[in-house]
């Protein structure tokens with residue numbers, strides 16, 4: 095995750111609905127391209143609230159009928175350590191907004207198994223990735239699309255400021271205790287996030303404007319702003335932000 099990657103593209107959308115449309119259009123274009131080229135499309139979902147509108151849009155016309163759901167494989171960038179049917183589950187959010195409404199095979203939905211102990215859930219998810227991507231030792235999975243959100247504290251996925259998970263460079267998945275939320279999280283590690291082919295941050299709301307400015311225009315201090323860690327290795331990076339979040343960006 096060195097400083098060699100190009101400056102990220104920042105696209106400012108008028109409002110959250112326009113942001114959702116951008117995500118759906120990017121997803122659709124990539125899904126079609128990847129299925130045509132490699133027969134499948136792998137996407138790692140962001141959790142939280144911001145992506146909900148995009149997921150819901152993908153469950154409607156024309157995406158519902160036209161996207162290659164049979165060849166689409168869904169993963170998560172991170173998960174809260176709660177049961178899959180818990181109101182705070184990222185899996186449940188994606189299932190209710192999108193997965194329950196499209197023709198995606200259950201075997202293509204690679205949920206993080208939070209019914210296991212945290213460390214076991216991480217190990218099982220890591221094995222899922224190694225199997226799906228048929229990874230030789232020492233190589234990283236490369237999601238075709240990685241959607242990420244950003245918290246007002248600069249965290250992304252479940253990589254929180256000051257957390258040891260920020261320094262993980264060997265494992266694909268870890269299960270850190272997160273002081274800021276007083277709970278375990280299961281998260282992809284920085285190398286995995288940085289090896290995605292196309293990384294798209296989706297950020298909305300005035301409450302994130304200061305942090306977004308710091309992340310994009312401030313000094314490189316990923317301990318404080320983990321979102322700065324995400325510098326794709328041979329991948330693209332796009333920030334889709336609404337006007338409110340972009341308030342402080344020139």
Ligand code: 6PG
Pocket residue numbers: 140141142143144145171172173174184242243244245249250251252
């Ligand atoms: C999670 C997410 C997390 C999220 C940010 C932003 O599990 O909460 O993966 O990284 O993307 O916290 O969340 P909002 O979109 O709700 O602001």
